[in-house]
Amino acid sequence: MKSSSTLRGFRNNPAVLICFAVTIFFQLTLTYYALKPRVGFDDANITQVYARHLAEGHGYVYNIGGERVEGSTSLLWTLINAALFLTPFPILMITALSGLLTVGTLVFSGAITRMIGGASGAVALCYLLFNFFPGFFAWSLWSLMDITLWVFAICGLVWSMLRIETQSGSWPGYFGLLLGACCLPLVRPEGIGVAQGLFAIAIYFRWHTRRSFGIYVIAGLLSVAVIAAVTIWRLQFFGYPVPNTFYAKTSTDLFGQMSQGISYVGSFLTETTTIILFIGAALSIAMINASSARPAARFYALLVPYVTIGGLLVYVILGGDHFGSYRFLIYILPLAIPLAAHALAEFVAAYSEKLTKITLSLVLVFYAGLTWGAFIVDGGNVRHELRIAEGSRIVGTELAKLPSVPSVAIIPAGGFKMAYPGTVYDVLGLNWTKMALSGDVRTDALKNHGGFNAEIFWEALPEIAFPRYGACDDGQAMVMDDFGFNITQGFTDTERFQAHYIAVCKEPVVAYVARPLESMMLENGYHPYLTDH
Incomplete structure (x- = not known):
C-alpha cells in the first residue's frame, strides 16, 4: 500500500488542512507572545559565531585568528547556518528555516499517522494533539538551535522506513533512508547511535517476518562510513575525534551526571501531558498488535517503544540537560503523537453519541487551555x-x-x-x-x-x-x-x-x-x- 501524499490528503479532506494550519498559526502566535524571541538561545549564538566566521572566510574558529575549536555540537547545523550568513539577513533566514523544519516535522507526523492505518480524522487529531506541547514549538521555532534539525531528521528517517515497510515500498523511502543515514550522524554526535538503533530494529523486524533486510544493512554501513570520515577530518583539522563541547561536558563525574540524568528523565515521565500521551500510545500499540494491521503499523508499534526507551537511557547516561522543556526528549513527541491520535480516533469512532464526543472535546480543550496558560506564565522555563x-x-x-x-x-x-x-x-x-x-x-x-x-x-x-x-x-x-x-x-x-x-x-x-x-x-x-x- 502506498501512503497517499500529504498534499492529496489536504486536498481531499479540508478538515485536515484546517487542523494543520490552525495548529501552526496558533502555536507560532502563542509561543511568540509568551517568549518574545529575537536572536535565539545563547547556545544558538555560539553556532552563529562559527557560522559567521566561516561565511567571512576566517575558518572554523571562535576567535578570529585564534585556535581551531569545534565549540558547536552540530556540524551540519553550523554549515547550514554558515550558508545563511551569506545572506543579508541571516537571523531572519535561520528563523524561517526553523519554521520550515517545524512544519516538515508536523507533516511527517501526519503522514506517519495515515501510514499506520489512521483515517483522515486521526490525521486531524494528530495535528491538534501537538497543541498540548507548546514547549516543543518553543524549541523548534525560536531556539534557533540544532534541536529543530535533529527532530526533523529523526522523523524524516522514520517516515522513510515506514514507506519502505509498506508492501510496495517507494523510491522516496529508499532515498530518505540513505539520506537520513548520512545526515543523522552529522546533526549531532549521538546521531550515529540513533541511526544504528533504528536500523537494528528494522533488521530484527525484517528477520522476524522473514523478509530481506539488506537495505538496512547498507544504510547502517553508510552511516558508519560517514561518521568515520568526519572523525578522520576532525582529527586532522581540530586534533580531536569529537567536538570540543564533549570534553567540556565530561568535566562532571559519571555517577553525578547519571543522577542528574535520572532526575531529568523522571521529571519528563511524570509530566501530566507525557503520561496522557504515553497511555494513548500504549493503547494504540495494543490495538495494532491485537489486529491484522498493515506491516507498516506493526513495524511502527515495535519501533516507537524501543526508540523511546533507548533515548531515555541514553540521556540518563549523558546526564540529561539543564534547559527547560526537555529539548533532548521532544523527538519522542512527533513519533508518539500519531499513535495517540490513532487510539483517540478509534475511541471516537466507537462511540456515536454526540454527548460523548462533545464531552471529550471539551475536556481536551480545557486541559489544552491549562497548558497554554502555564506556558504563558513560565515560558516553558526557557524564556x-x-x-x-x-x-x-x-x-x-x-x-x-x-x-x-x-x-x-x-x-x-x-x-x-x-x-x-x-x-x-x-x-x-x-x-x-x-x-x-x-x-x-x-x-x-x-x-x-x-x-x-x-x-x-x-x-x-x-x-x-x-x-x-x-x-x-x-x-x-x-x-x-x-x-x-x-x-x-x-x-x-x-x-x-x-x-x-x-x-x-x-x-x-x-x-x-x-x-x-x-x-x-x-x-x-x-x-x-x-x-x-
Whole structure:
C-alpha cells in the first residue's frame, strides 16, 4: 500500500488542512507572545559565531585568528547556518528555516499517522494533539538551535522506513533512508547511535517476518562510513575525534551526571501531558498488535517503544540537560503523537453519541487551555535563555565601544561574542580547548557547567571578567549571580582575584576589570560597583 501524499490528503479532506494550519498559526502566535524571541538561545549564538566566521572566510574558529575549536555540537547545523550568513539577513533566514523544519516535522507526523492505518480524522487529531506541547514549538521555532534539525531528521528517517515497510515500498523511502543515514550522524554526535538503533530494529523486524533486510544493512554501513570520515577530518583539522563541547561536558563525574540524568528523565515521565500521551500510545500499540494491521503499523508499534526507551537511557547516561522543556526528549513527541491520535480516533469512532464526543472535546480543550496558560506564565522555563543572549549582545556592543579591545572572560559565550570583536575566553571551555581539557572532574557541578579551572584562567589573564547586563543601582550587589558564583566555585571571592580585579559599572554593563584598566574605564564613564562577592 502506498501512503497517499500529504498534499492529496489536504486536498481531499479540508478538515485536515484546517487542523494543520490552525495548529501552526496558533502555536507560532502563542509561543511568540509568551517568549518574545529575537536572536535565539545563547547556545544558538555560539553556532552563529562559527557560522559567521566561516561565511567571512576566517575558518572554523571562535576567535578570529585564534585556535581551531569545534565549540558547536552540530556540524551540519553550523554549515547550514554558515550558508545563511551569506545572506543579508541571516537571523531572519535561520528563523524561517526553523519554521520550515517545524512544519516538515508536523507533516511527517501526519503522514506517519495515515501510514499506520489512521483515517483522515486521526490525521486531524494528530495535528491538534501537538497543541498540548507548546514547549516543543518553543524549541523548534525560536531556539534557533540544532534541536529543530535533529527532530526533523529523526522523523524524516522514520517516515522513510515506514514507506519502505509498506508492501510496495517507494523510491522516496529508499532515498530518505540513505539520506537520513548520512545526515543523522552529522546533526549531532549521538546521531550515529540513533541511526544504528533504528536500523537494528528494522533488521530484527525484517528477520522476524522473514523478509530481506539488506537495505538496512547498507544504510547502517553508510552511516558508519560517514561518521568515520568526519572523525578522520576532525582529527586532522581540530586534533580531536569529537567536538570540543564533549570534553567540556565530561568535566562532571559519571555517577553525578547519571543522577542528574535520572532526575531529568523522571521529571519528563511524570509530566501530566507525557503520561496522557504515553497511555494513548500504549493503547494504540495494543490495538495494532491485537489486529491484522498493515506491516507498516506493526513495524511502527515495535519501533516507537524501543526508540523511546533507548533515548531515555541514553540521556540518563549523558546526564540529561539543564534547559527547560526537555529539548533532548521532544523527538519522542512527533513519533508518539500519531499513535495517540490513532487510539483517540478509534475511541471516537466507537462511540456515536454526540454527548460523548462533545464531552471529550471539551475536556481536551480545557486541559489544552491549562497548558497554554502555564506556558504563558513560565515560558516553558526557557524564556530566560532568550534574554541571556539578547542581554549579552548588548553588553558586547557596549564594551566594543572602548578605545581598546580588551580580552574578556565570560560564561554565556554566544550572544556576547556575536557582538564583541576582541578575544573572548569561554570559561566553561565549550569554545576553549585548554579549559575543556583541564582534567578537573567536578562532583557538584551542573551538567555542562563543570569546565572552569582557575589555573587556566590565570594563564590567560583576561582584562575583563564576567560582564553582565545590568545597572549600578540594580540592587544585586554582585557582578556574577549565585549560579555563576557556584559553578566557578566562589572564584571571585578569592584573595588573588580581588587583588587583580575591581568591579565597575556603566548602564547597561556590570563587570570586573583588571586594575591596570581602571583609569581607562573611569575615563569612559564607568564607576566603581560595590559587591558582596
